[in-house]
Amino acid sequence: MVYAVGNAASAGFTAPTTLVPAALGSAALILYSRRQVALEQPLLNLRIFANARYRTSIIFVGILQAVLFGTILVGPLFLQETWGMSASAAGLLILPSGVVTAIANLLAGMAYDRFGTRVVPAGLMVSALGYIGVAVTMHQNLGKPAFAVCCAVYAAGLPFAMTALNSNSLASLRSEEYPDGSSLNNTIQQVTGSIGTAVFTIIAYRSFTLPGNQHVTALTNGSEMAFLIAAVVMVLTLGGYLLLRPVLTRTQDVLNLMEGDGVAPAPGQRAADR
The missing domain is CATH 1.20.1250.20 (MFS general substrate transporter like domains)
Structure with missing residues (x-):
């Protein structure tokens, strides 16, 4: 992906030397992300997104x-x-x-x-x-x-x-x-x-x-x-x-509370009140 972006500066965003590595990089990134999310102990925890x-x-x-x-x-x-x-x-x-x-x-x-x-x-x-x-x-x-x-x-x-x-x-x-x-x-x-x-x-x-x-x-x-x-x-x-x-x-306290009990707040209810 970085190589594709670098080529875009000189050849343009529509040049084959930009589009091909961008497509390959995007595909690899998607596959890697899906793999990491599926693993119980991922190399890189993408779930934080x-x-x-x-x-x-x-x-x-x-x-x-x-x-x-x-x-x-x-x-x-x-x-x-x-x-x-x-x-x-x-x-x-x-x-x-x-x-x-x-x-x-x-x-x-x-x-x-x-x-x-x-x-x-x-x-x-x-x-x-x-x-x-x-x-x-x-x-x-x-x-x-x-x-x-x-x-x-x-x-x-x-x-x-x-x-x-x-x-x-x-x-x-x-x-x-x-x-x-x-x-x-x-x-x-x-x-x-x-x-x-x-x-x-x-x-x-x-x-x-x-x-x-x-x-x-x-x-x-x-x-x-x-x-x-x-x-x-x-x-x-x-x-x-x-x-x-x-x-x-x-x-972070509110985030941890929501993640820990898995209960969403009621409509109109403040997180602090929970």
């Missing part, structure tokens, strides 16, 4: 991971092709955002311990502002300092959302399910990151030109569109979070 809180959290994490990997690929390409920077100079310009990410990751863990998933909306809004800022900086040629600051802004917001959602997914599991949950989280993030890289590469090289754009290269035009789409995805993810917040904030 039945946990709505875990499933919803990890889907959001996958979306954010795809956006993150896609944009950190497109940004340096823009700097090198449009502003004529060397690879090392482009890396140094983006370096502050890496430092901000490291600090934000430390703070995000403490914030989740205190506030839970309530930090997710703030992280998504901050990252959306940062992505919009990068797109505007590219479109208006606002310069390198503005680019570095905007990158630091989305780098500060995204870890709060991702860390909270990732922690929330594991917090919804029983202790014996942690190894399976951790393994699935890592795999899903790697695959969605690869998908994001492919999708944003296609956007960067094949998207249309924004109104008022004076740039002549397809990559430059597409880079602006890529960061604008990233901002839109952040807003849509925020909407999805607000819609599914009751699922994301269900307590």
Whole structure:
């Protein structure tokens, strides 16, 4: 599947070199999943996807991971092709955002311990502002300092959302399910990151030109569109979070109770009352 996604970036999603490995990978994944679910002691416990809180959290994490990997690929390409920077100079310009990410990751863990998933909306809004800022900086040629600051802004917001959602997914599991949950989280993030890289590469090289754009290269035009789409995805993810917040904030005690007695709550009855 990852090989197919990688081919899609260069050959397109409809090319045989994309469709054939995608079909083979999908078939193998389905067979493997059916086998694991059927086993009494599976190698990887895929039944944890039945946990709505875990499933919803990890889907959001996958979306954010795809956006993150896609944009950190497109940004340096823009700097090198449009502003004529060397690879090392482009890396140094983006370096502050890496430092901000490291600090934000430390703070995000403490914030989740205190506030839970309530930090997710703030992280998504901050990252959306940062992505919009990068797109505007590219479109208006606002310069390198503005680019570095905007990158630091989305780098500060995204870890709060991702860390909270990732922690929330594991917090919804029983202790014996942690190894399976951790393994699935890592795999899903790697695959969605690869998908994001492919999708944003296609956007960067094949998207249309924004109104008022004076740039002549397809990559430059597409880079602006890529960061604008990233901002839109952040807003849509925020909407999805607000819609599914009751699922994301269900307590593990209630989940264990429902799984243990196998009794569904009556219509209109609160889980806490049970």
